Amino acid sequence: MVTVGIIGLGLMGGSLGLALKGKYRVVGYDRNEKHVVEALEIGIVDEVVSFEEVQKVDILFLAIPVEGIISAIESFSNLGKETTIIDLGSTKEKIVEKVPAEIRENFIPAHPMAGTEKSGPTASIKELYRDRVVVLCDLEKSGEKQKKDAFEIFNFLEMRIVEMNSKEHDKHTAWISHLPHLISFSLANSVMAQENRESILNLSAGGFRDMSRLAKSSPNMWRDIFYQNRENLLESVELFQKELNHMKILLQNLEMDRVKERMVSANRLHDIL
Template sequence: MNVTIIGLGLIGGSIAKDLKRTGFATEIVGVDSNPEHGKKAVELGIADRYEELETAVQQTDLVVIAIPVDKIKIVLPKVLDLIPENTTVTDVGSTKREIVSLIEKHPKRGNYVPSHPMSGTENSGPVAAIENLFEDKICIICDQEKSRPQHVALIEKMYQSIGMSTAYMSSDEQDHNTAFVSHLPHVTAFALANAVLAKEDRSIIFDLASGGFRSTVRLAKSSPEMWGPIFHQNRDYMVEAIGEYQKHLEAFKKSIQNEDAGEMMELIKHANGIRSVLDGGNQSMTKKEKTIIQLFTPKN
């Protein structure tokens, strides 16, 4: 199968590596707005060749769009205009509502399957691409009833070939859920990094930084070109998630300020309950709630 990957960074490059490794793709054609990335991807064996978008998408079985979500809104309609009648198209963006609404009336809407493979690192560019990035992770497919069955089946098969399970949601549910389990952690990491960077004696703080700080703030190294547009497109649910987080931060602040050790212990014990959820031991949760929580949790 001929697969065209638009965007040869961490996600697009890692998908390309796994599709070649598993034999799902016989040829990977790379497309990237940065010619140096395209050349590097060929050099690293991520893509078999590098083409301009117009040429690549007219001669392919499957198109995977792996670029920032603001760029997807520009590129996706163009791809749907150019592809052959039987070509399947998916994107891997972290937001979906604005993207999907943009092509709702497109004649080839049925060829498009919105998807979001829930995996990644804080690194970017072709050199960040790694094999097995998606193993035992979950991919969300959105609004599958609006895509033709053969195209949904191909995308399911693609993600299955790289070791992913599949969850199904509406675009609205996807954006709402990821605001809490993906987008909020990134905002928190950015804010924590800024708080520490604002300290005049921050060099001393960094000298004292342990594993807890480093693991918490790791996401603050993520690309602003990627995450800025995500926050913008998901702004309503982001505001909700940040507001909810602020409430819980304020509860901790109040318990510390008032020297209320009992309340503080209750807050910590309640938070410890996340262990049973992530370990799959909370039987009171619905199947859908467990799926949402497990989106970013590797299977044991």
């Protein structure tokens, strides 16, 4: 049986363990003691092992915050020669830059477009990855055995594989994920800065809940993502700020037909999503 190692047993790693167990032998490592206890209770992994042990597997997943991924790949000392290392980070360019040359062929930069605003092993969902997109980056620099492993395991997870270079990936995810998170955090904070926030939030329905859900996401995880992808994120924030400000000015000038035109334009999302 192929052995899979998972570093990080939170939402992403935990969900992976639940989905792979049975088909693969799954061992896990987490430096957080509480996560270890919960992971064993829930049965996310077959065994919890040390950081040294977890490297000696056929396929090793890195399911930790993106700055932690960089630290981890710089500190491996016990990797198998052929071990396939798959990182699940939400940023790719800075991570790929830091992969030591001697393990570059072992490495598969991956980003599963899946998750929830929750975190920790108890947030794990066996079906989290199913039918979702996984982006694989810069595969021309990965070894044949490693690519084969990656395709097999993501197919087993029933994910839709999209290939893209890491630069492109980071530009895309700034728009599709990182900017929406930044907006949601900001919306939540601006509402909660209101004196009568409790009575405002008492009226919340589906719209506000959807728009503020991401604001419940893990600050540790998102600090790292924002840091690594700050250049693309800042670019997308500025374009968003321009669009919002344009709407504000139209509204100030009572140009309601033009406000309506912008909404008709936004409605085109219907045709795509």
